[in-house]
Amino acid sequence: MSIKVRPLSYALGAAVTGVDLTKPLDAATRAEIQQAWLAHSVIVFPDQELLPERQIAFGKLFGELDDHKAVPFYRHPEHDEIYLITNRKIGGKESQTKDTGRLWHSDHSFTTHPTTATMLYCCEIPPVGGNTMFANMYLAYETLSPGLRKVLDKLEAVHSLEHYTSSNPFFRQRDPDQIAKMHKLSPPVAQPVVRTHPETGRKALYISEGQTSHFVGMSREESRGLLQYLFDHSVKPEFTYRHAWSVNDLLMWDNRCTMHLALADYSHEHPRHMHRLTVLGAPCGRLLNAEELAAA
Template sequence: MGAEVSGVDLSEPLSEDQLRIIRDAWTEHQVLVFPKQELGPETLLTFSRNFGELDNFSSQPFNRHPEYDEIFMLSNKPIDGKIPPGSTGGQNWHTDLSYTTRPAKATLVYCVEKPLVGGDTMFANMYDAYDTLSPVLQQFLDNIEAVHDVNLITAKRPPEIVAEFARLNPPVVHPAVRVHPESKRKALYVNPRTRCFVGMTEAESAPLIKYLSDHSISPKFIYRHRWSVGDLVMWDNRCLTHLAVGDFDRSEIRHMLRTSTMGDYFGRYEDENAVAEQKRTAGDKKLAVELSTLHD
């Protein structure tokens, strides 16, 4: 897992042959590192669009770039004197947006500033995590689904943002094992943001979730990226988990720009009726406000 791509300037338009090589390498290696790039928000967005429809981060709007909704700030750099809410995000093992019905496909992160020491990102190969399970456990997991819950995110955020984050993202159901659409390989799709398995209690699920989460981050499955300014790292959320290592001096700046492409798979809400009622209630409130405005 992991490959470095050289000989390409991502700030310039790429040919179809170049894009084909990059896509093929991405499928094979899951994580691609493009060192020594010079990208601004516009060129980052242009390159990212080669890999699908971009997420506008409506499920987590608190850390969007002030000028570009499709760029998410991974940063402790103050904006108007305040540190962004996502400065401690991603510090438990996870797959991006697994708590939504359309989890991310590609994630791309560009390093603008970094601390002197630390602030790495670690990736775990979920193909290997699945392949090294016993055939009996593989067969069991092939036939069950798991509930992913945004409330299991460990990042420290203000209470009002935590509450809004949960409101925007009701618990969702995904298969415990996903088949990658390009490689056709099976990948484990369970991590510490998994609350339980469908049809099992949380007490029954907890030991197995812990075992699978611990198993998947065995050192032999991991690539650890030590950032340099100008690195663009692109990874495949369909077949790995990752972790932002929070081991750096918080008085130093770690400033990254992130984009994500919308996934090619759709899950479902754990409680479809509750979500439908919530949407209806929100629609009624919006209509009431509009009618009130018209009346005034």
């Protein structure tokens, strides 16, 4: 089988057609998909009617899947590999994930095994909005001055789930006991500010407004100006792609070289229901030591 790949924007993103993900894939097709993903960082498979079992089978072609023990409260009732992002009521209660992803971030960068690939499947989408934006962090790094790149190459930054929940106003609506348990399961980590992609060899910025609080060895106040510059620089329009979802889209993106943002551009009067898989990544970053934690 030979897939067809159509770029969707200048910066990143491509549509992949000519493949039926409801059926097992041969090695050659899987390799073609891998190459398209590495080349475009975000790929979409439109018109795929996937049961959870088939989405999981496809995800396993790219590595071990996360069972979401770090955020265990929002899993599919029958499949631990699927994390529900939905504004439907669950058990008669308001969904705790209806406003997930409202800040720019890279999935699970607050852990020492950050996500390699995320695969998000659209089950329901509002008639207008519900879009997701992506930023190319290769371009964000490569367009910085040589002097600044040299400085950043040597730095680490603190990523934490606690920063994400405290800086995101939508988390104030979540169950505080669940949030406290999530913080305990995911203590702050130090990640490289610049990450070299293990497959492409390109360097990418690895910071985000959602999960990066400050540079290791610096205070928040000292870090604030440069971090804000990098946040703003990373999401310039020429570095981004905005995906307008259709039902049965499967989107796959590379967290090692992209950030994403779920836009609040729709009404919760209409359902938005997604199934998310995440492929566990190789070790990256480290736990902070006692002195660094105290300084944080």
